[in-house]
Amino acid sequence: MPHLLRQNLLLPTPPTVTLHDPRTQLRRLPPAYSTAQTPYSREKDFAPQLRYQLELPRKPKLRPCKVIFVGDCAVGKTAMVNRFCYDKFQSNYKATIGVDFELENFTILGHNFSLEMWDTAGQERFKCIAGAYYRNASVIVATYDMSKRESLESAKRWLSNALNYNTAQQPLIFLVGTKADLLTKEEFMRMERVAGVAASELQAEYWSVSARSGYKITEFFQRLAALAFETIVLQQLKALNATTAAQQTAQTTEKSQTFDLRSYFGSRAGKQKSGCAC
Numbered sequence: 189m190p191h192l193l194r195q196n197l198l199l200p201t202p203p204t205v206t207l208h209d210p211r212t213q214l215r216r217l218p219p220a221y222s223t224a225q226t227p228y229s230r231e232k233d234f235a236p237q238l239r240y241q242l243e244l245p246r247k248p249k250l251r252p253c254k255v256i257f258v259g260d261c262a263v264g265k266t267a268m269v270n271r272f273c274y275d276k277f278q279s280n281y282k283a284t285i286g287v288d289f290e291l292e293n294f295t296i297l298g299h300n301f302s303l304e305m306w307d308t309a310g311q312e313r314f315k316c317i318a319g320a321y322y323r324n325a326s327v328i329v330a331t332y333d334m335s336k337r338e339s340l341e342s343a344k345r346w347l348s349n350a351l352n353y354n355t356a357q358q359p360l361i362f363l364v365g366t367k368a369d370l371l372t373k374e375e376f377m378r379m380e381r382v383a384g385v386a387a388s389e390l391q392a393e394y395w396s397v398s399a400r401s402g403y404k405i406t407e408f409f410q411r412l413a414a415l416a417f418e419t420i421v422l423q424q425l426k427a428l429n430a431t432t433a434a435q436q437t438a439q440t441t442e443k444s445q446t447f448d449l450r451s452y453f454g455s456r457a458g459k460q461k462s463g464c465a466c
């Protein structure tokens with residue numbers, strides 16, 4: 189009926205309003221899953237240098253941040269990404285062929301920041317090509333199935349393999365236990381203890397999640413995006429400071445050389461005027 193009414197009265201169709209997803213709008217640094225199990229910031233907010241850097245007139249250039257998900261087949265990598273990106277969960281298993289790709293846009297402290305999520309196949313037959321996708325990853329998410337203890341050992345191997353392709357930079361590392369919904373409370377706590385030890389050995393931040401129930405999925409991705417953003421902006425600041433320092437040193441050296449040449453020629457001219465030939 190409202191549709192007919194609009195037609196009769198010749199009212200214009202209201203514009204489609206795209207609301208920003210509040211899950212991707214970040215103003216503070218989200219907390220770690222456990223402050224005991226993170227090698228990264230335990231602060232309740234972004235570093236003060238980051239806020240300072242963002243207020244400067246020269247804005248940072250933020251390229252999309254590459255995140256790779258590695259781990260055995262069927263541990264739940266795709267399910268985790270799909271729960272966050274589309275808020276959906278599929279119980280039937282469809283193996284990833286090669287790699288799946290998702291782009292998620294965040295707004296962090298008013299700046300646009302995108303995560304390129306590379307969801308790699310866990311099947312053995314794709315292992316040889318997976319390496320091609322690992323290069324230049326800023327974040328590595330090593331994933332294991334909390335209901336399959338052996339997948340934790342595999343996650344360590346997947347991580348070490350991925351790190352071999354990332355020698356140039358130091359990526360952020362997360363160890364994520366999936367399918368938390370399948371465990372009893374006791375099993376869950378036991379598995380978290382074991383995985384916590386593994387996470388500190390790997391110098392990774394630890395998370396337990398469930399794509400089925402949605403447990404800690406949003407919190408995990410928000411933390412990942414915020415830490416990646418902070419790291420990338422601070423790295424840029426460091427690089428900028430190093431370049432400025434190098435330019436200043438070069439200018440000082442140039443000035444002192446100019447000064448030396450002037451005084452050299454000046455003294456020669458003086459000497460010639462005074463008739464000294466040497």
Ligand SMILES: Nc1nc2c(ncn2[C@@H]2O[C@H](COP(=O)(O)OP(=O)(O)OP(=O)(O)O)[C@@H](O)[C@H]2O)c(=O)[nH]1
Pocket residue numbers: 259260261262263264265266267268278279280281282283284285308309310311366367368369370397398399400401
């Ligand atoms: N109960 C439960 N099942 C899950 C969860 N996450 C994933 N699954 C199921 O586990 C199976 C494998 O999930 P995928 O996300 O496809 O696994 P994957 O790691 O991407 O697998 P590959 O593509 O082969 O590497 C599917 O049947 C999912 O429905 C979870 O949190 N809880």
